[in-house]
Amino acid sequence: MTSDDTRYLRGAFIAYDPGGYPDDDDKKRTIPFRFNPEGLSRSMEIEQAQGGQGTQGASSGGSSSQSEQSADAASGALKQSFDLLIRLDFADRHQASGELDDELGLLPEISALEDLLYPAEDEADEAADDQEPVEQRAPRPTVLFVWGRKRVFPVRVTSMTVNETMHDSQLVPVRAEIEISLEVVSESEARDNRAVQDALAFQARNRRRWARMFLDRTAQQNTNILPL
Incomplete structure (x- = not known):
């Protein structure tokens, strides 16, 4: 399949800061994969x-x-839980878009992924008197792992290993591999988070429907299965 085929979907992370789901685009961050992971x-x-x-x-x-x-x-x-390997290549990014500063190499992409591990920014984080910041532990963003139109998982990023495999003359990374471990958020933790609730419900409906499709099909087949 060619790279210009519009039917080819890219996986992505979508992160919602507190209060951003579903309508506040200012509190929504989308991180598409330039290269889909070869395997999950x-x-x-x-x-x-x-x-x-x-x-x-x-x-x-x-x-x-x-x-x-x-x-x-x-x-x-x-x-x-999920484990996946994300590959980044500045040469490929540069051909597709020139909007980012070339001198930064892959630092914008790497930083966007790393930011998923940190608490979401909030107005309370700003200094109250322009001298000392207000100390308040902000929650981490709600992260959705989107893998096609049929699978969306609410996850937390539990670990990340960044391997910078090539640098330019200024030691800026231009090629990198990022190993990411994800844990799917449980239903018990989704009570006050509509984004997580919707994603879990979406996955549950699909899983039951696909399982039923398979079971209904196999029940109609004459196979050499012991009658139990």
């Missing part, structure tokens, strides 16, 4: 509910303890 590593696990017996209790207490452990695991929260 996604993991899901059930966190054992507090008060469970754990593996030690299961091994020493017999089948009863094993049942309790299974019940505890089933009632635990689902934890989902």
Whole structure:
């Protein structure tokens, strides 16, 4: 597929500062990927509910303890995470857009990604008397990981490793690889955040619909499956 094909979608991060969703574009930041990651590593696990017996209790207490452990695991929260590698190349960016200062190389793109780790800027962060800043811990932005039109995940950035693989004569990075780890925000943390609620609901609807499509299809097929 050629690069000028308008059907080719780019993944992106969309970050909303507090109070910015869905209508305040001044509090919305979009960071599209110049190159989509070649692959995504996604993991899901059930966190054992507090008060469970754990593996030690299961091994020493017999089948009863094993049942309790299974019940505890089933009632635990689902934890989902992503790992992805983002590649940046100044030569490619320069061909597409000349609006950014060439002397900065890839520093604008790298800084925009790093900024997802920091608390959102707020008017309360400004100095109250032009001398001392008001100390108030601002929340981090709400980040959506957009991977096509059918998958949008509310995430928090848990870690980031920036590998600057090439620099110009002024030691400004012109090629870089950024390893990013993401954790999907849970439903229990979404009560007061409409952006997270909407993204989680969107994902849940799609997951159930796609699973049902598959299950309805396989139920109609005559396969060599044991009748259970």
